[in-house]
Amino acid sequence: xxxxxxxxxxxxxxxxxxxxxxxxxxxxxxxxxxxxxxxxxxxxxxxxxxxxxxxxxxxxxxxxxxxxxxxxxxxxxxxxxxxxxxxxxxxxxxxxxxxxxxxxxxxxxxxxxxxxxxxxxxxxxxxxxxxxxxxxxxxxxxxxxxxxxxxx
Numbered sequence: 001x002x003x004x005x006x007x008x009x010x011x012x013x014x015x016x017x018x019x020x021x022x023x024x025x026x027x028x029x030x031x032x033x034x035x036x037x038x039x040x041x042x043x044x045x046x047x048x049x050x051x052x053x054x055x056x057x058x059x060x061x062x063x064x065x066x067x068x069x070x071x072x073x074x075x076x077x078x079x080x081x082x083x084x085x086x087x088x089x090x091x092x093x094x095x096x097x098x099x100x101x102x103x104x105x106x107x108x109x110x111x112x113x114x115x116x117x118x119x120x121x122x123x124x125x126x127x128x129x130x131x132x133x134x135x136x137x138x139x140x141x142x143x144x145x146x147x148x149x150x151x152x
Contacts, residue, residue, distance in 0.1 A: 042079040046086025055097040058087035059135065063121055066131055077127035081134055088138040093147040098139035110136050 050058055062084035070076040102109035113136070114129035121128070138144055 038079065039082055042082040043086040046083035046088075047090045049083070050087035050090030053087060053091050055088055055091045055094050055138075058084060058091045061087065062131060062134075063123070066123065066128060072123075072125050072127060074127065077131060081131055084131065084134050085138065088134065089141075089143045093144070095148070098135075098144070101136050101139045103140040104133065104136045105140075 046058075049061065053061070062080055065071040065080045065083070066077065068076070071080050100113070102113050104110060110133065111129065114132040117132050118124065118128035
């Protein structure tokens with residue numbers, strides 16, 4: 001290959017990278033902030049709801065929201081995951097809620113548990129297992145561990 005061809009390939013690659021980075025910067029500055037605000041709002045809504053619910057109530061609400069057309073879309077699923085996480089963090093504890101839930105580090109067991117739980121709920125879409133990964137993360141979290149400690 002001649003030096004000219006290599007130079008053209010290198011220049012074209014650099015141009016593609018520059019355009020991609022420029023588009024990413026533009027998108028984040030025009031759209032990204034709105035997505036970040038939506039994410040913060042969803043999490044805070046979950047926290048407010050969780051203050052009035054048990055852990056199981058949060059899970060039931062998240063699964064119910066997931067059953068809607070919006071809830072089972074990619075964007076709706078992301079918002080639902082954030083609401084669910086916020087809800088669990090503020091919910092009242094049920095000591096047996098996490099029984100049988102594998103920790104997030106046990107990837108295969110966690111995936112099997114999520115898939116099986118989704119099927120039990122009649123949910124077979126691709127986003128349901130991701131929603132239920134929130135349970136494993138929460139059950140292994142310092143927030144839940146603090147709830148389990150007796151009041152001093």
